[in-house]
Amino acid sequence: MARIALLGAGIFAKEEHLPAIEASEDLQLVAVYSRSQKSAESLAAAATKSKPDVYYDSPAGGRTLDDLLARSDVDAVAVCLPILNQPAVVRKALAAGKHVLSEKPIAADVAGAKALIADYQKLKAPGPIWSVAENFRFTHSLRVAAExxxxxxxxxVTFHLKMYKLVAPDDKYFNTEWRKVPQYQGGFLLDGGVHFVAALRLLLGALDEHVQRLAGFSNLLVEALPPVDTVHAVAATQTGAAGTVCISFGTEFKSGLEVEIVTTNGAVVWTQTEVTVVRKGKDGAKTVEKENFEYDSGVTPEFAAFGKSLKAGVANPLLSPEEALKDIEIVQGLLESGEAGAQLKTLTG
Structure with missing residues (x-):
């Protein structure tokens, strides 16, 4: 069983990461870290199956992140820190020989992601495993949809990604200072948009397709969600199949998440609680099959997969930094195209 430390005391770390670690058969929570003593102690207090040691940087005089990473009995760390703070901590943890599961997005932009991957590849083999979390790739309904x-x-033939919601002033994720005043591109479109892009990529990838070109318009519909909160785009795969990508965090009177893949044989529509398959039956008539699912975030199976990868000594491909890079490349392409007035972008991934 790998002994793991949880770095970061935000809402997601407390409500999703910590329970997922404690539910894993292959991970044991031994320590938590946050920048402040108060938040670190609050995170530790949320543990129900363990009594993790507490590390923090402020006030000075306590046990710091460096002290934690110096522990020989800590095998791995889960990094759930603000987007701009994560890369430096990932580098530091990997340099200390710790296996790392870092939160999405992999970095603030494609250049930062590529630099981080390049630094990881320079580590002397066999180095620690670095995985990048993307819980949507582990939701049961999405995996079934891919099948x-x-x-x-x-x-x-075509494909469609549609996600509409309103991030309201009382939204728990909005009420973190680094999200209220984002110092990175796209705001919620980057922070949350990688999830929906990952879902689209997984379903297109089931037929060896990937988005290669896109062009779109972006808008700021809600002033409190800068720099932009909405993008509407057209996209095409490497074989020329064209579709649409629509993501909005600023739409009050429309909501929902749906990905649709249409082929010459039929269509599959995925939501987080339903998968619908339309195709021709033996008599030539169209058939419609629906499967219902309980909502799950995918975080618990994601951590289970990370734990199993450490046990086996082999990284899980669904958690690879390269997959995370492809997610952010599409999001950045959408943002850059929108900023340039629907300029066509060709992706390298």
């Missing part, structure tokens, strides 16, 4: 896309088969 249904493969089963339907055929050539992709």
């Amino acid at each position: 249904r896309v493969r089963a339907v088969g055929g050539k992709v």
Whole structure:
């Protein structure tokens, strides 16, 4: 069993990461870290199956992050820190020989992500495992949807990603200072948008398709969500199949998340609680099959997968930094195209 420390005391760390670690058969929570003593102690108090040691930087005089990383009995760390703070901590943890599961997005931009991957690749082999969390790739309904896309088969005709919601002033994620005044591109479109792009990529990937070109318009619909909160785009795969990508965090009277893949053989529509398959039956008539699912965030199976990868000594490909890079490349392409008035962007991923 790998002994792991949780770095970061935000809402997501407390409500999702900590329970997921304690639920894993292959991970044991031994320590927590946050920049302040108060938040670190609050995170430790939320543990129900363990009594993790507490580390913090402020006030001075306590046990710091460096002290934690110096522990020979800590095998791995889970990094759940603000977007701009994560890369430096990931580098420091890897340099200390710790396995790392860092939160999405992999970095604030594509250049930062590539630099981080390049530094990781320079580590002397066999180095620690570095994985990047993307819990959507581990939600049961999405995994089933990918299986249904493969089963339907055929050539992709079109695809659609639609996500609309309103981030209200009382939203728990909005009420973190680094999200209220984002110092990184896209605001919530980067922070949350990588999730929805990951879902689209997983379903297109079931038929070996990937987004290669895109062009879109971006808007700021809610002044409290700068720099932009909405993007509407058209996109095309490497084979020329065209579709749409619409993501909005500033739409009050429309909500929901849906990804649709349409092929020459049928169609698969995914939501977080339902998968619908449309195809021709043996008599030529269209059939519609619906499967319902309980909502799950995917965080618990994501941590389980990380724990199993440490036990096996082999990184899980769904958690690879390269997958996370492809997610952020699409989001950044959407943002740059929107800023340039729907300029066509060609992706390298």
